[in-house]
Amino acid sequence: xxxxxxxxxxxxxxxxxxxxxxxxxxxxxxxxxxxxxxxxxxxxxxxxxxxxxxxxxxxxxxxxxxxxxxxxxxxxxxxxxxxxxxxxxxxxxxxxxxxxxxxxxxxxxxxxxxxxxxxxxxxxxxxxxxxxxxxxxxxxxxxxxxxxxxxxxxxxxxxxxxxxxxxxxxxxxxxxxxxxxxxxxxxxxxxxxxxxxxxxxxxxxxxxxxxxxxxxxxxxxxxxxxxxxxxxxxxxxxxxxx
Amino acid sequence: xxxxxxxxxxxxxxxxxxxxxxxxxxxxxxxxxxxxxxxxxxxxxxxxxxxxxxxxxxxxxxxxxxxxxxxxxxxxxxxxxxxxxxxxxxxxxxxxxxxxxxxxxxxxxxxxxxxxxxxxxxxxxxxxxxxxxxxxxxxxxxxxxxxxxxxxxxxxxxxxxxxxxxxxxxxxxxxxxxxxxxxxxxxxxxxxxxxxxxxxxxxxxxxxxxxxxxxxxxxxxxxxxxxxxxxxxxxxxxxxxxxxxxxxxxxxxxxxxxxxxxxxxxxxxxxxxxxxxxxxxxxxxxxxxxxxxxxxxxxxxxxxxxxxxxxxxxxxxxxxxxxxxxxxxxxxxxxxxxxxxxxxxxxxxxxxxxxxxxxxxxxxxxxxxxxx
Ligand code: SF4
Ligand code: SF4
Numbered sequence: 001x002x003x004x005x006x007x008x009x010x011x012x013x014x015x016x017x018x019x020x021x022x023x024x025x026x027x028x029x030x031x032x033x034x035x036x037x038x039x040x041x042x043x044x045x046x047x048x049x050x051x052x053x054x055x056x057x058x059x060x061x062x063x064x065x066x067x068x069x070x071x072x073x074x075x076x077x078x079x080x081x082x083x084x085x086x087x088x089x090x091x092x093x094x095x096x097x098x099x100x101x102x103x104x105x106x107x108x109x110x111x112x113x114x115x116x117x118x119x120x121x122x123x124x125x126x127x128x129x130x131x132x133x134x135x136x137x138x139x140x141x142x143x144x145x146x147x148x149x150x151x152x153x154x155x156x157x158x159x160x161x162x163x164x165x166x167x168x169x170x171x172x173x174x175x176x177x178x179x180x181x182x183x184x185x186x187x188x189x190x191x192x193x194x195x196x197x198x199x200x201x202x203x204x205x206x207x208x209x210x211x212x213x214x215x216x217x218x219x220x221x222x223x224x225x226x227x228x229x230x231x232x233x234x235x236x237x238x239x240x241x242x
Numbered sequence: 243x244x245x246x247x248x249x250x251x252x253x254x255x256x257x258x259x260x261x262x263x264x265x266x267x268x269x270x271x272x273x274x275x276x277x278x279x280x281x282x283x284x285x286x287x288x289x290x291x292x293x294x295x296x297x298x299x300x301x302x303x304x305x306x307x308x309x310x311x312x313x314x315x316x317x318x319x320x321x322x323x324x325x326x327x328x329x330x331x332x333x334x335x336x337x338x339x340x341x342x343x344x345x346x347x348x349x350x351x352x353x354x355x356x357x358x359x360x361x362x363x364x365x366x367x368x369x370x371x372x373x374x375x376x377x378x379x380x381x382x383x384x385x386x387x388x389x390x391x392x393x394x395x396x397x398x399x400x401x402x403x404x405x406x407x408x409x410x411x412x413x414x415x416x417x418x419x420x421x422x423x424x425x426x427x428x429x430x431x432x433x434x435x436x437x438x439x440x441x442x443x444x445x446x447x448x449x450x451x452x453x454x455x456x457x458x459x460x461x462x463x464x465x466x467x468x469x470x471x472x473x474x475x476x477x478x479x480x481x482x483x484x485x486x487x488x489x490x491x492x493x494x495x496x497x498x499x500x501x502x503x504x505x506x507x508x509x510x511x512x513x514x515x516x517x518x519x520x521x522x523x524x525x526x527x528x529x530x531x532x533x534x535x536x537x538x539x540x541x542x543x544x545x546x547x548x549x550x551x552x553x554x555x556x557x558x559x560x561x562x563x564x565x566x567x568x569x570x571x572x573x574x575x576x577x578x579x580x581x582x583x584x585x586x587x588x589x590x591x592x593x594x595x596x597x598x599x600x601x602x603x604x605x606x607x608x609x610x611x612x613x614x
């Protein structure tokens with residue numbers, strides 16, 4: 001009989017201990033985020049924003065892509081489809097822009113004034129962005145630098161199937177010009193799977209381009225040798241994977 | 243009267259059952275409410291990891307290891323990467339090693355928090371679940387800051403880690419550790435020593451040390467059975483040999499060796515130990531590069547290797563057979579949850595139906611890893 005009542009007492013008292021802890025929570029600010037209504041994850045005292053390096057939807061600055069297909073090669077699920085073709089003789093495209101990514105995932109795009117892809121410790125990396133602002137950082141804080149590159153290929157197709165993508169971020173890391181990047185967008189569900197196949201390339205931008213007479217000769221030679229080199233590299237890669 | 247016999251009944255538990263922690267189906271053979279036999283059926287989440295890995299280059303396999311044990315993805319990344327590095331005999335920069343330990347231990351805490359929260363829920367206590375998720379959120383927040391993802395990190399890479407950690411992010415960890423330890427005591431008051439919870443778990447589902455060893459059960463489940471074995475201590479990898487920490491023992495004052503309560507409680511002790519390791523990591527972490535200098539194409543030499551690491555669920559081993567190309571010939575994963583699941587049949591014989599959920603929850607299985 002005594003044991004019976006002692007049992008009841010123990011059960012009630014331990015529940016009261018738990019109740020005391022939950023009661024204390026009444027005086028703490030709420031940590032719940034009213035998700036669909038607080039859409040932009042605004043920073044409040046106890047609600048945080050999305051971090052800078054978040055791996056969300058993929059996006060690409062087409063004007064910086066050189067068509068090297070490194071991203072398509074490394075993608076584990078092969079969801080990037082690229083088709084390229086040679087530019088007509090004599091047509092030159094603008095060079096790609098340099099990109100600096102800091103360790104806190106800030107990205108600067110523009111013209112590199114100081115620094116190189118190989119980051120030497122103890123130096124500074126300097127960059128003028130597209131609005132003309134100067135940015136500077138000691139190389140210890142820099143994660144990644146890509147320099148300006150020549151564009152020698154036409155991109156006829158650049159599709160990413162986001163319904164297959166698993167957001168691993170490998171493609172953005174190998175990109176030769178850092179033009180492929182992940183945005184903070186994470187809500188892009190649709191009712192229709194086909195609409196998750198994003199088309200980025202716009203072949204129409206190559207129409208109406210005319211050969212630039214002055215640069216024809218120099219470009220020509222470089223173009224041909226580069227094309228051969230790329231073909232050889234691709235052949236090597238094919239052999240490797242076979 | 244003696245030869246009156248009740249009819250045996252077969253009952254399907256799962257695949258869609260809230261307390262099977264994923265898609266697991268258990269066929270129970272029942273005599274009234276007593277379980278005569280429990281046969282687990284697995285494979286609902288099979289994604290062909292091992293075969294798939296043969297068609298991918300080494301760096302491409304890492305995101306797939308995320309999806310084995312998705313609750314402790316960092317530890318899975320780490321397990322695979324140290325295996326490849328052992329094969330390549332690669333030297334890892336100091337800072338990268340410390341960062342690896344940092345994320346692995348944080349992920350261990352996150353995983354144990356989830357185990358604690360869902361176990362409370364299985365036992366009918368909903369509140370601890372919300373508490374556990376509140377703390378886990380801070381860890382996921384840190385992971386999001388350093389690698390951009392909240393669940394499938396792809397952070398530990400062959401030769402180092404993907405991104406360096408800024409000092410601001412490390413402050414997040416420091417702040418979290420300060421808040422966290424008192425919270426664990428709160429959890430203990432809330433759930434661990436709750437009378438009703440004790441009644442449901444103490445002495446239930448005992449796994450003897452002999453049975454645990456013969457089934458190959460590892461990790462917290464093995465330690466709860468009284469076997470003192472932790473790979474971080476007994477076979478240190480990465481820089482674990484530089485930290486001071488204890489391997490928790492089963493508590494025989496309240497529970498019995500190898501029962502559900504001890505399996506649960508070991509995880510609470512381990513969280514405290516992980517906090518201890520993390521404090522030392524934060525104190526000792528050096529500056530420097532986070533990636534070893536090596537060629538871009540990863541091509542381990544010909545040969546085979548087996549390497550095991552301690553994940554929150556036990557011993558995760560990878561076996562890799564390489565022929566010197568950029569893709570492995572064979573990858574085999576040794577899953578800690580699978581062995582825990584195989585001991586389940588032995589544990590559950592003779593229990594009541596309601597105890598089955600207690601046993602499954604205390605084994606802390608993740609079906610993504612069992613099925614692979
Ligand atoms: S992030 Fe997506 S597209 Fe890029 S490599 Fe990974 S799976 Fe492929
Ligand atoms: S790796 Fe970058 S530059 Fe190369 S094709 Fe892909 S997006 Fe373009």
